[in-house]
Amino acid sequence: MLQIENLHTSVENKEILKGISLSVNKGEVHAIMGPNGSGKSTLANVLAGREIYQVTQGSILYQGESLLDLAPEERARKGIFLAFQYPVEIPGVSNIYLLKAAFNALRKTRGLPEVDAMEFLNLVKAKMELVQMDPDLLYRSVNEGFSGGEKKRNEILQMLVLEPALAILDETDSGLDIDALKIVAHGVNALKSPDKAIILVTHYQRLLDYIVPDYVHVLAHGRIVKSGNAQLAHELEKHGYSDVSKVGE
Amino acid sequence: MIISLQQYQTIYHNFCAKLPGNQTTWIKELREQALADFLQTGFPTTRNEEWRYTSLRQVEQANIQLTENTSPPLLTERNNALLQKASCQNQLEHLLEWVCINGQWLSSPTTNHSSTYSIQPLAELLNHQPECLVPLLNQTFDLAKHSNPFTILNNALMQNGVVIQVPENQTAMIHLIFLTTPTATLQASHLRNLIMLGKNAKATIIESYVGDDTDNYLTNTVTEIQLKENATLTHYKFQNESKKAFHFGTVYVKQAEPNSQFASHVISLGGLLSRSDTHALLDAPMTHCLLNGLYNLSGNQHMDHHTSIHHLKPQGTSQEFYKGILDGNAHGVFNGKVLVYQDAQKTNSQQSNQNLLLSETAEIDTKPQLEILADDVRCVHGATVGQLDEESLFYLRSRGLEKLAARRILTEAFLYDVINRMPHPALREQVKQCL
Numbered sequence: 001m002l003q004i005e006n007l008h009t010s011v012e013n014k015e016i017l018k019g020i021s022l023s024v025n026k027g028e029v030h031a032i033m034g035p036n037g038s039g040k041s042t043l044a045n046v047l048a049g050r051e052i053y054q055v056t057q058g059s060i061l062y063q064g065e066s067l068l069d070l071a072p073e074e075r076a077r078k079g080i081f082l083a084f085q086y087p088v089e090i091p092g093v094s095n096i097y098l099l100k101a102a103f104n105a106l107r108k109t110r111g112l113p114e115v116d117a118m119e120f121l122n123l124v125k126a127k128m129e130l131v132q133m134d135p136d137l138l139y140r141s142v143n144e145g146f147s148g149g150e151k152k153r154n155e156i157l158q159m160l161v162l163e164p165a166l167a168i169l170d171e172t173d174s175g176l177d178i179d180a181l182k183i184v185a186h187g188v189n190a191l192k193s194p195d196k197a198i199i200l201v202t203h204y205q206r207l208l209d210y211i212v213p214d215y216v217h218v219l220a221h222g223r224i225v226k227s228g229n230a231q232l233a234h235e236l237e238k239h240g241y242s243d244v245s246k247v248g249e
Numbered sequence: 250m251i252i253s254l255q256q257y258q259t260i261y262h263n264f265c266a267k268l269p270g271n272q273t274t275w276i277k278e279l280r281e282q283a284l285a286d287f288l289q290t291g292f293p294t295t296r297n298e299e300w301r302y303t304s305l306r307q308v309e310q311a312n313i314q315l316t317e318n319t320s321p322p323l324l325t326e327r328n329n330a331l332l333q334k335a336s337c338q339n340q341l342e343h344l345l346e347w348v349c350i351n352g353q354w355l356s357s358p359t360t361n362h363s364s365t366y367s368i369q370p371l372a373e374l375l376n377h378q379p380e381c382l383v384p385l386l387n388q389t390f391d392l393a394k395h396s397n398p399f400t401i402l403n404n405a406l407m408q409n410g411v412v413i414q415v416p417e418n419q420t421a422m423i424h425l426i427f428l429t430t431p432t433a434t435l436q437a438s439h440l441r442n443l444i445m446l447g448k449n450a451k452a453t454i455i456e457s458y459v460g461d462d463t464d465n466y467l468t469n470t471v472t473e474i475q476l477k478e479n480a481t482l483t484h485y486k487f488q489n490e491s492k493k494a495f496h497f498g499t500v501y502v503k504q505a506e507p508n509s510q511f512a513s514h515v516i517s518l519g520g521l522l523s524r525s526d527t528h529a530l531l532d533a534p535m536t537h538c539l540l541n542g543l544y545n546l547s548g549n550q551h552m553d554h555h556t557s558i559h560h561l562k563p564q565g566t567s568q569e570f571y572k573g574i575l576d577g578n579a580h581g582v583f584n585g586k587v588l589v590y591q592d593a594q595k596t597n598s599q600q601s602n603q604n605l606l607l608s609e610t611a612e613i614d615t616k617p618q619l620e621i622l623a624d625d626v627r628c629v630h631g632a633t634v635g636q637l638d639e640e641s642l643f644y645l646r647s648r649g650l651e652k653l654a655a656r657r658i659l660t661e662a663f664l665y666d667v668i669n670r671m672p673h674p675a676l677r678e679q680v681k682q683c684l
Contacts, residue, residue, distance in 0.1 A: 048647050076649035088644040092662030105649035158648065
């Protein structure tokens with residue numbers, strides 16, 4: 001589904017990713033871990049098409065097609081979804097309005113007609129139950145005045161409604177208490193299926209207690225310094241990043 | 250006298266016999282005094298602080314004739330389309346809609362209102378019952394102190410408009426549509442509206458100014474409003490003139506009795522060069538004033554909004570919220586004054602102006618001003634100028650929305666609170682559709 005080959009990216013001439021190669025297949029869950037400043041979030045954002053990052057070398061193939069020339073909205077329409085580390089507040093745009101506009105934009109790409117309002121509301125409400133969100137939040141402005149936990153759950157709700165083929169979660173666990181973490185993990189697990197893939201970017205191992213990854217990669221200084229299975233995450237939890245980080249220097 | 254002003258003298262002398270009310274001495278004197286004042290001062294230059302960012306050179310140099318009210322107004326297909334677009338007849342209940350084309354009221358306006366109030370064309374009163382106008386005309390602001398040259402010119406050349414009187418305890422809901430469709434020459438309409446709400450009266454009055462985007466003309470409109478005790482007026486002004494037109498409009502409000510409430514909603518979209526003024530005199534205790542406005546301009550449009558709120562007596566409140574979106578080479582001006590005089594203790598005033606610039610060449614000059622002479626008041630004010638938030642734009646695009654759609658959603662969201670402050674949902678929808 002996704003092949004990243006020798007990816008180099010920089011922002012304002014500062015190189016952040018220094019040759020990442022990664023292959024993600026359908027049905028897999030990959031965890032990208034690493035210390036602060038290792039380039040994890042950069043990788044997530046580059047995949048979603050954030051324009052401030054320049055790809056200076058390497059390639060990203062998604063479903064056999066290069067992503068590099070595609071606008072963020074084109075990537076979204078091809079099934080890529082990024083759950084933001086810091087979800088944006090948009091006063092004046094209601095949550096339900098954004099969900100519906102996004103949902104219909106994806107349907108339009110597939111040549112489907114716009115969804116019926118009642119039908120859509122029922123669908124959204126069912127997904128909201130999965131992440132235990134108060135239905136009143138639908139009519140509030142996007143993320144405005146939401147608590148940290150509500151914002152992250154809102155990201156998961158959007159993901160569940162849009163049903164992406166490749167979901168990238170950028171530190172979705174940060175700032176969550178254990179109950180909220182479980183709810184978010186439950187939502188992510190609900191998306192898991194043999195034809196979808198998930199990339200979890202996280203600093204801590206604890207999210208991986210609830211979403212078990214098939215592969216764990218450790219990023220340090222812009223390179224993948226170690227890859228393994230779920231067991232690797234436990235080792236990192238015990239020994240920290242200092243040992244593996246040295247490899248990348 | 251400046252040469253370019255001479256045309257105004259010529260216009261007056263050519264038309265003075267036809268100007269309504271000129272057979273009555275005091276009206277003729279009023280007009281001629283105003284003309285003399287105007288000819289003496291002329292159009293202000295940008296050295297005048299009140300006109301610092303709005304140059305009137307184009308207006309000064311243009312050869313602008315007065316609209317002649319001879320034949321009955323023509324309802325062409327094009328005019329009909331413009332009127333239909335402006336109409337709210339089907340959206341608002343109990344609405345009386347009057348249409349004025351080139352300064353002339355359509356002969357048979359929809360008149361089946363319950364006559365709980367009176368509405369009459371100004372020209373008719375000027376000609377036949379001028380004495381009725383004594384308590385209404387030039388009774389809001391002392392023009393010697395607030396000398397807007399267009400108001401003075403309006404006194405000299407006013408042709409038509411409307412006089413609305415809502416008696417004690419009565420209600421009214423009125424939409425006035427002013428359509429200008431010029432003939433060959435560049436022409437001006439000088440309109441004057443006089444509104445009086447009696448004790449406990451409650452009214453919504455909408456003024457719409459419309460024209461075809463290919464037409465150039467000048468509108469000079471002055472509305473004077475007086476509110477008696479506990480009267481409530483919601484006043485909308487849709488400025489949707491031709492993109493080639495000049496529009497100068499001033500609303501003067503006098504709240505000289507306690508507990509009256511004035512809410513103004515200004516929607517400015519049209520005109521090549523325009524200025525909209527709103528001035529409120531809160532001259533009684535416990536009077537309240539809301540000035541809510543939005544402007545959306547692009548291309549080479551120049552749009553100026555000047556407001557002043559005069560708190561003269563204690564315990565008044567005022568709120569002012571103006572928001573603007575500017576694109577292309579557009580130039581906007583906002584100047585909002587709040588004046589709290591010595592007697593106006595316990596005044597509570599809030600003012601803000603926020604602007605969104607969508608291009609690097611758009612420009613806004615904003616100046617919120619606060620002058621306080623009383624010592625026990627609460628006043629806040631501020632202004633901001635910003636661009637579309639890149640982070641929000643990326644967020645929406647990452648959800649599959651096209652760049653243009655995302656920009657549109659964010660600009661609409663920027664105006665959301667101003668639009669939502671308008672109390673009529675049907676009008677909110679109409680505003681959204683015009684953006």
